[in-house]
Amino acid sequence: MTSSPALVVDGIHASYGPLQVLFDSSLRVERGEMVALLGPNGVGKSTLLKVIGGLLTPDAGTVSILGQDLTSAPTRKRVEAGLCQVVGQSSFPSMSVVENLLMHGYTNSDRKWTKEATEAALAVFPRLNARRNQAASTLSGGERQMLALAKTIVGDPKLLVVDEFSLGLAPVVVGGLMDLVRRLNERGASILLVEQSVNVALSLVHRAYVMEKGTMIAEEDAAVLAADPERVAALMLGGHAEAHA
Numbered sequence: 001m002t003s004s005p006a007l008v009v010d011g012i013h014a015s016y017g018p019l020q021v022l023f024d025s026s027l028r029v030e031r032g033e034m035v036a037l038l039g040p041n042g043v044g045k046s047t048l049l050k051v052i053g054g055l056l057t058p059d060a061g062t063v064s065i066l067g068q069d070l071t072s073a074p075t076r077k078r079v080e081a082g083l084c085q086v087v088g089q090s091s092f093p094s095m096s097v098v099e100n101l102l103m104h105g106y107t108n109s110d111r112k113w114t115k116e117a118t119e120a121a122l123a124v125f126p127r128l129n130a131r132r133n134q135a136a137s138t139l140s141g142g143e144r145q146m147l148a149l150a151k152t153i154v155g156d157p158k159l160l161v162v163d164e165f166s167l168g169l170a171p172v173v174v175g176g177l178m179d180l181v182r183r184l185n186e187r188g189a190s191i192l193l194v195e196q197s198v199n200v201a202l203s204l205v206h207r208a209y210v211m212e213k214g215t216m217i218a219e220e221d222a223a224v225l226a227a228d229p230e231r232v233a234a235l236m237l238g239g240h241a242e243a244h245a
């Protein structure tokens with residue numbers, strides 16, 4: 001069982017009421033691998049993440065996390081299996097930024113890592129660091145997003161799923177976050193990253209999938225894709241005139 005992949009998504013069909021969004025969608029993240037899921041707006045990337053996190057039940061297909069079939073399991077079971085997904089910006093409102101980060105790390109037994117990761121995460125977010133002793137309830141929207149991402153890192157997950165971490169953040173912050181994700185990966189975490197910014201994604205991951213209209217249309221080593229920007233642009237256009245490349 002130790003060699004089973006970190007994540008296997010196989011043949012997922014999923015809908016919102018009568019609107020089918022995912023069609024036979026499959027991907028895999030090997031243990032220790034960093035994988036990106038790319039694609040233009042509205043093709044179903046976030047919907048696939050909901051299926052992985054247990055927030056949307058698929059019509060067909062399976063989701064296995066670290067060797068366990070968790071297709072019908074509640075989110076709690078997936079988290080117990082090692083999944084960590086940035087969903088929303090929830091924190092303990094009356095606790096300070098630092099207390100929120102340390103608290104998030106208490107689910108793992110490595111206190112040294114928790115303290116180190118808390119400081120490393122705060123170093124990436126000077127705005128948060130300046131407010132480290134301030135109650136989380138007093139943070140701005142952007143600062144809450146930073147805290148949500150920082151907590152994920154401190155949680156030391158086995159399988160980290162990140163949705164659009166570059167969105168709305170300054171390039172210097174994105175660079176720091178990428179370093180933190182790399183450090184987590186070096187500690188053994190497998191990573192699935194959904195990104196609009198192809199350059200950010202391909203400079204970080206080992207392999208990438210491209211989704212179009214709810215299904216995968218390409219799967220390639222990141223280095224191969226990065227060396228062929230014209231192909232990437234064509235894949236990312238996918239019929240959408242204004243897609244980002």
Ligand SMILES: Nc1ncnc2c1ncn2[C@@H]1O[C@H](COP(=O)(O)OP(=O)(O)OP(=O)(O)O)[C@@H](O)[C@H]1O
Nearest residue numbers: 016019021039040041042043044045046047048196
């Ligand atoms: N709760 C919902 N109810 C109905 N339709 C939805 C819902 N959430 C998403 N959709 C629709 O499902 C399709 C896929 O949306 P999804 O958010 O998965 O795309 P995405 O690839 O993540 O897009 P983006 O890159 O813009 O975030 C879109 O047409 C969207 O309008």
